[in-house]
Amino acid sequence: MARFARLLPARQTITKLRIIILSLLPLSAALTAHAEDPAAYPTHKIRMLLPYAAGGGGDVIGRLLADKMGKTLGQSVYIENHTGAAGTLGTQMVAVAANDGYTITIGGMTTHVLAPAIYPKLAYDPIKDFTTIGRVGTSSIMLVATKDFAADDIKGLIALAKKGEPIQYGSWGVGSTGQFCAEILMQQTGIKMDHVPFNGIAKLAGDLLGGHISLATLDMATATPLVKDGSIKALAACGERSPSLPDVATYKEQGVAFDRSLSWTMYAPAGLAEPVAKKLSASLKDALGDAEVKQKLLALGITPQFVPGEEQRDINARDIAAWKQVAKDAGIEVK
Numbered sequence: 041m042a043r044f045a046r047l048l049p050a051r052q053t054i055t056k057l058r059i060i061i062l063s064l065l066p067l068s069a070a071l072t073a074h075a076e077d078p079a080a081y082p083t084h085k086i087r088m089l090l091p092y093a094a095g096g097g098g099d100v101i102g103r104l105l106a107d108k109m110g111k112t113l114g115q116s117v118y119i120e121n122h123t124g125a126a127g128t129l130g131t132q133m134v135a136v137a138a139n140d141g142y143t144i145t146i147g148g149m150t151t152h153v154l155a156p157a158i159y160p161k162l163a164y165d166p167i168k169d170f171t172t173i174g175r176v177g178t179s180s181i182m183l184v185a186t187k188d189f190a191a192d193d194i195k196g197l198i199a200l201a202k203k204g205e206p207i208q209y210g211s212w213g214v215g216s217t218g219q220f221c222a223e224i225l226m227q228q229t230g231i232k233m234d235h236v237p238f239n240g241i242a243k244l245a246g247d248l249l250g251g252h253i254s255l256a257t258l259d260m261a262t263a264t265p266l267v268k269d270g271s272i273k274a275l276a277a278c279g280e281r282s283p284s285l286p287d288v289a290t291y292k293e294q295g296v297a298f299d300r301s302l303s304w305t306m307y308a309p310a311g312l313a314e315p316v317a318k319k320l321s322a323s324l325k326d327a328l329g330d331a332e333v334k335q336k337l338l339a340l341g342i343t344p345q346f347v348p349g350e351e352q353r354d355i356n357a358r359d360i361a362a363w364k365q366v367a368k369d370a371g372i373e374v375k
Contacts, residue, residue, distance in 0.1 A: 321349055
């Protein structure tokens with residue numbers, strides 16, 4: 041018993057040492073990852089963390105690029121979906137991830153341009169907290185309606201509003217690109233419409249098809265098949281003419297002073313080593329140059345358009361300032 045008592049302090053010391061060692065393991069792993077030679081990148085699989093629900097436009101883009109980039113980089117690129125707060129929750133996860141090149145994301149207008157315009161306490165800085173890898177392409181938002189809606193274009197919508205009839209439109213959430221496109225239309229034409237925010241684009245599309253709402257804004261990936269099969273009709277494209285719906289005139293072509301491009305961009309956490317950033321950028325550019333990738337993106341209504349990271353970063357900074365003014369004028373803010 042006495043012998044056991046003498047041994048107890050030693051065992052306690054060993055236990056404490058084990059706790060200390062175990063607590064240092066995450067730090068050790070982080071230092072190992074940080075110490076990896078950037079020239080050897082990538083040495084293992086890469087996570088593409090997407091802040092979108094599976095099957096949505098951003099998710100489809102990410103999976104398409106992940107497959108091609110993985111082949112170019114010689115390592116698999118796997119997908120993780122983390123949704124919530126209009127994409128800002130998943131985007132925040134990327135912002136605080138290790139800056140070793142093994143976590144990347146695809147950001148849209150909402151996550152990196154519109155969010156800072158409407159969230160006064162956004163948990164990340166869309167410029168400072170990310171390394172911009174490069175632009176994926178540009179897309180539009182479609183203003184769509186049920187087949188029996190009393191207007192076929194913006195001119196008809198204005199005429200309808202001037203009759204004094206109440207007009208409601210749906211978007212996939214407060215602060216979404218869809219809401220911003222509708223606000224731009226109202227600001228430029230002087231018409232009034234009531235916003236009905238939905239919890240996600242799938243719910244919005246379902247209610248539009250069911251006739252529960254007559255007017256809505258949809259992303260191209262959702263709108264294209266529904267317009268093509270005649271389930272709904274398109275009134276205008278917010279942005280540029282879409283390659284998937286080339287007959288739908290843009291806002292600008294219909295007299296609304298708006299011609300900004302709405303872009304999709306690839307990002308990694310800030311502080312990414314330059315050799316790693318260059319490899320990711322080169323693999324993205326290579327993927328966008330692939331004929332099959334181009335065809336699939338065009339089918340989604342996205343015009344492939346690679347823009348180098350630093351250039352896209354500057355474009356984002358200018359766009360954030362412009363959209364903040366739109367949000368201020370429209371009173372869009374999420375507290």
